[in-house]
Amino acid sequence: MAASNWTTPHPSTFILLGIPGLEAAHVWISIPFCSVYILSLLGNGLLLAVIKTEPSLHEPMYLFLCMLALADLVVSTTTLPKTLCIFWFRDRAIHINACLAQIFLVHSLTTMESGFMLAMAFDRYVAICNPLRHSAILTNRAIAKIGLGVVMRGCVLLGPHPFLLKWLPYCRTNVISHTYCEFMALVKLACADTTVMSAYSLAVSFLAGGLDFILIVLSxxxxxxxxxxxxxxxxxxxxxxxxxxxxxxxxxxYIPGIFTFLSHRFGHMDPHINILRANIYVLFPPMMNPIIYGVRTPGIRQRALHILGIKSA
Known part of the structure; x- marks a missing residue:
């Protein structure tokens, strides 16, 4: 669908190919994608309802978990509806503003998810290493400040991305070999020196996810x-x-995120493998998070069964 003589440096639309090489299987691939998305919506929605309606769960750990669930819902909803449109209806066109908004939301929200996990690790550290001061340190006011700080960090660090991409010249093609708009995918289409931009993105990735991971391990x-x-x-x-x-x-x-980050910047794997991995990264954790907490946390499990009208054994 790309023109052979592409001359518009600032296109109004991009074309998302989906998963190159697997076009014939798009309809079949959409079945697990759609199933995972529905499970993510139901699981995170139920998790939020359980924590909201159960006073005993109004503790720092579960309040941070609510923030993580909200971020999970938004990041999967940012990508999956358009991906399913590509698979089902071959609706591959996406306006540049929608594309840039998708880039900002995906990257800023994954940064926020990392921050919420760091906050949960801090909560566990205080609860186990300094239990007598846990309620004094992690007050509702402190929790709100931490949550706001995580959101602001994601917005400030990733806010420049869409503006930097907006003014890059795309004189080669407007075709993106992906199911959704991704920062490095657009950078690779630009016919300009993007060394500084790539270095900035790398620095942001380390200052956000990399530093969070190191602090979580230390905690x-x-x-x-x-x-x-x-x-x-x-x-x-x-x-x-x-x-x-x-x-x-x-x-x-973190494990799929690290592989996805490295493959986009330094890897030479088949494109369809990288794209499938990137989709797993934004789909699989939002589905599994409520399942893990529901199975391993008796308070959440019992309340969820009560809401669903199932009697626990």
């Missing part, structure tokens, strides 16, 4: 050290249990 080193100093085996088991859900969610978020 859990301190948490594990405190846990194994507990005199009671039962106390150690209970403390480890309270952290296990967060560790599972954190690994499921």
């Amino acid at each position: 859990y080193i301190l948490i594990l050290r405190a846990i194994f100093r507990l005199p009671s085996k039962e106390a150690r088991r209970k403390s480890l249990g309270t952290c296990s859900s967060h560790v599972c969610v954190m690994l499921m978020f």
